[in-house]
Amino acid sequence: MKTPSSxxxxxxxxxxxxxxxxxxxxxxxxxxxxxxxWPLVRSLMLSxxxxxxxxxxxxxxxxxxxxxxxxxxxxxxxxxTFLFTLGSVFIQLPIALALALLLNRPTLRGRSVYRLLFFxxxxxxxxxxxxxxxxxxxxxxxxxxxxxxxxxxxxxxxxPWLEQYVMPSLxxxxxxxxxxxxxxxxxxALQHVSSELLDAAAIDGAGPWQRFWHVTLPEIRxxxxxxxxxxxxxxFQLFELPYIMFNTTxxxxxxxxxxxxxxxxxxxxxxMSGDLGYASAIGWVLAVLLMGLAALQRWLAxxxxx
Amino acid sequence: xxxxxxxxxxxxxxxxxxxxxxxVHGLLLACVAVTLVPFxxxxxxxxxxxxxxxxxxFLPRGPGLxxxxxxxxxxxxxxxxxxxLPMLRAIINSFFLSASLSLVATLFCAxxxxxxxxxxxxxxRTLTACVLAAxxxxxxxxxxxxxxxxxxxxLLDTYAGFLLPGLAPAFGVFLFRQAMLNSVPAELIESAxxxxxxxxxxxxxxxxxxxxxxxxxxxxxxxxxxxxxxIGPQLILQSVDHHPLAVAINNLRGVYGTDYGLVLSGxxxxxxxxxxxxxxxxxxxxxxxxxxxxxA
Numbered sequence: 001m002k003t004p005s006s007x008x009x010x011x012x013x014x015x016x017x018x019x020x021x022x023x024x025x026x027x028x029x030x031x032x033x034x035x036x037x038w039p040l041v042r043s044l045m046l047s048x049x050x051x052x053x054x055x056x057x058x059x060x061x062x063x064x065x066x067x068x069x070x071x072x073x074x075x076x077x078x079x080x081t082f083l084f085t086l087g088s089v090f091i092q093l094p095i096a097l098a099l100a101l102l103l104n105r106p107t108l109r110g111r112s113v114y115r116l117l118f119f120x121x122x123x124x125x126x127x128x129x130x131x132x133x134x135x136x137x138x139x140x141x142x143x144x145x146x147x148x149x150x151x152x153x154x155x156x157x158x159x160p161w162l163e164q165y166v167m168p169s170l171x172x173x174x175x176x177x178x179x180x181x182x183x184x185x186x187x188x189a190l191q192h193v194s195s196e197l198l199d200a201a202a203i204d205g206a207g208p209w210q211r212f213w214h215v216t217l218p219e220i221r222x223x224x225x226x227x228x229x230x231x232x233x234x235x236f237q238l239f240e241l242p243y244i245m246f247n248t249t250x251x252x253x254x255x256x257x258x259x260x261x262x263x264x265x266x267x268x269x270x271x272m273s274g275d276l277g278y279a280s281a282i283g284w285v286l287a288v289l290l291m292g293l294a295a296l297q298r299w300l301a302x303x304x305x306x
Numbered sequence: 307x308x309x310x311x312x313x314x315x316x317x318x319x320x321x322x323x324x325x326x327x328x329x330v331h332g333l334l335l336a337c338v339a340v341t342l343v344p345f346x347x348x349x350x351x352x353x354x355x356x357x358x359x360x361x362x363x364f365l366p367r368g369p370g371l372x373x374x375x376x377x378x379x380x381x382x383x384x385x386x387x388x389x390x391l392p393m394l395r396a397i398i399n400s401f402f403l404s405a406s407l408s409l410v411a412t413l414f415c416a417x418x419x420x421x422x423x424x425x426x427x428x429x430x431r432t433l434t435a436c437v438l439a440a441x442x443x444x445x446x447x448x449x450x451x452x453x454x455x456x457x458x459x460x461l462l463d464t465y466a467g468f469l470l471p472g473l474a475p476a477f478g479v480f481l482f483r484q485a486m487l488n489s490v491p492a493e494l495i496e497s498a499x500x501x502x503x504x505x506x507x508x509x510x511x512x513x514x515x516x517x518x519x520x521x522x523x524x525x526x527x528x529x530x531x532x533x534x535x536x537i538g539p540q541l542i543l544q545s546v547d548h549h550p551l552a553v554a555i556n557n558l559r560g561v562y563g564t565d566y567g568l569v570l571s572g573x574x575x576x577x578x579x580x581x582x583x584x585x586x587x588x589x590x591x592x593x594x595x596x597x598x599x600x601x602a
Contacts, residue, residue: 020505021425025433028418028474035471036440039451046451054457099337102330109331116588117338120345123584123591124577125534127552131559131573132348135566143347146363180341184592237446240536244556248563263446271541276450283447290444 046280053274064281074282076257077265080167084261085235087171088178089228096179097224100186101212115187118180126177130244133173137161137245144169162245166258170242174235182227189223190216222301229297233290239263262286352571353379359567383571392546393572396554400533401579403465403550407472408528412521414474419482420513424495437483440476453541461542468542472532478524485520486513523594526587530594533580551576 047064049057068074103111136143140157148155161169193216201211242259243252253260270279350364358366368375387393422434461467490513498508536552558572584591
């Protein structure tokens with residue numbers, strides 16, 4: 001911003017009317033106050049209450065949290081969510097990065113077409129993806145078993161994905177849905193890696209792997225950190241995909257609760273059992289966990305700068 | 307398996323380069339095949355009758371061109387979808403909710419972002435902090451109190467009950483604030499004021515056109531988000547007449563569980579409009595979605 005202190009302006013611009021910023025901010029302020037700020041306060045209040053549907057609430061003190069920390073189903077949900085998050089970070093993101101590396105060559109023909117096609121699945125809403133994936137993972141009739149059996153004849157066409165391999169099927173679905181999406185970030189970051197640095201490393205005799213580990217990876221680290229954080233935050237909110245996949249089996253949490261996630265448990269507690277209080281307590285534990293992870297990521301990023 | 311970018315100094319032999327290029331394309335094409343096969347399977351499954359669904363993976367075999375029994379493909383699933391089920395209503399609901407929410411939310415977010423980016427006023431820092439804080443709240447935290455609030459307001463099972471909370475998402479305000487900080491020069495606004503242009507006119511005629519890429523990207527981002535939203539309409543919009551596709555598909559699967567052809571044709575109908583929009587507006591989609599994910 002220019003604020004000339006020595007030379008007085010020839011014509012000073014007329015000031016804006018004092019109401020102007022408030023007029024523009026008003027719609028957001030109204031929505032924010034009503035549907036974000038107040039519900040946030042209310043959810044804190046609710047987490048100390050028990051409800052039987054909206055309208056009937058009783059104050060229960062710390063009981064919700066006390067119960068939550070001894071609730072085997074909550075730990076089950078947390079564990080499943082954690083496993084899916086591990087899959088996102090250590091399986092999906094490396095695949096996304098590998099795709100980006102393959103695409104990041106100036107001489108590659110049809111790069112934008114590849115990018116477009118890899119991006120496509122991330123547009124499919126999780127409900128629709130859930131329906132599609134559930135039928136794809138059906139024994140024998142589903143695409144996955146039928147396809148694998150067609151390619152590798154020794155593959156068992158009755159491989160029980162939905163019965164016994166719930167987490168792998170969720171992680172595979174996650175890869176199909178979001179690897180191309182995360183690839184876009186990696187690709188953008190890779191395009192800013194200095195080619196002189198890479199050439200210099202090559203001249204010094206560094207092989208492809210060495211150049212990747214010692215030049216490319218450090219250069220894209222800030223973006224990679226962000227992608228990991230977004231992936232973790234997104235994975236922690238996993239709900240629709242498993243919910244829809246197992247909805248027809250009578251228990252959307254899947255066989256032996258192996259598809260139960262934190263947000264699914266929140267949903268079931270709040271809207272199936274009608275206890276908005278317990279649901280709010282789950283929500284707060286989730287929020288605190290996510291904030292902790294974000295703080296950890298920032299701390300790691302800052303520590304690396306020195 | 308893969309090569310780091312820019313790995314070939316100019317002196318490499320062209321033969322090796324060509325081989326590497328072929329290898330890269332081969333790998334990429336294999337990945338494309340894996341990415342697209344589910345879509346192809348979805349389309350072929352929707353076009354098959356029950357017997358053929360179980361008898362063949364993709365297209366039914368027969369004496370026709372390429373060894374496919376083309377004449378056995380049928381539109382019956384789609385016919386049933388629209389004749390027996392309130393599918394058309396769900397499509398209209400999805401379009402109505404997504405279009406109205408995305409247009410209004412874009413306007414409100416642009417207005418909020420403008421206030422925060424271009425007006426030095428008391429309370430600006432506090433409001434900006436509120437925007438940032440609101441953008442990182444996990445949405446599931448607000449589900450229970452939000453539902454209770456909508457119930458208290460008597461807005462359950464109304465379009466308003468679903469639309470109102472989504473009309474000004476904080477991350478949208480933040481995105482527009484950034485866009486306006488970057489691409490709207492203060493001098494331009496000041497000189498417009500000198501020329502006697504009113505504040506509202508400055509916003510609509512000067513500022514909005516300058517952030518047009520963000521306007522396009524954000525309309526698409528919120529359209530897609532609303533189209534794909536399940537939990538919101540599932541909780542708020544309870545009667546069948548109000549259901550958008552996301553809820554209708556879940557119900558369809560609940561009722562016609564193993565009628566895979568019908569369920570998959572419904573899924574195809576639900577994602578086809580989004581795919582069509584994407585192919586028309588690729589650039590806006592990619593900008594919008596990647597910008598949207600940076601919200602945290």
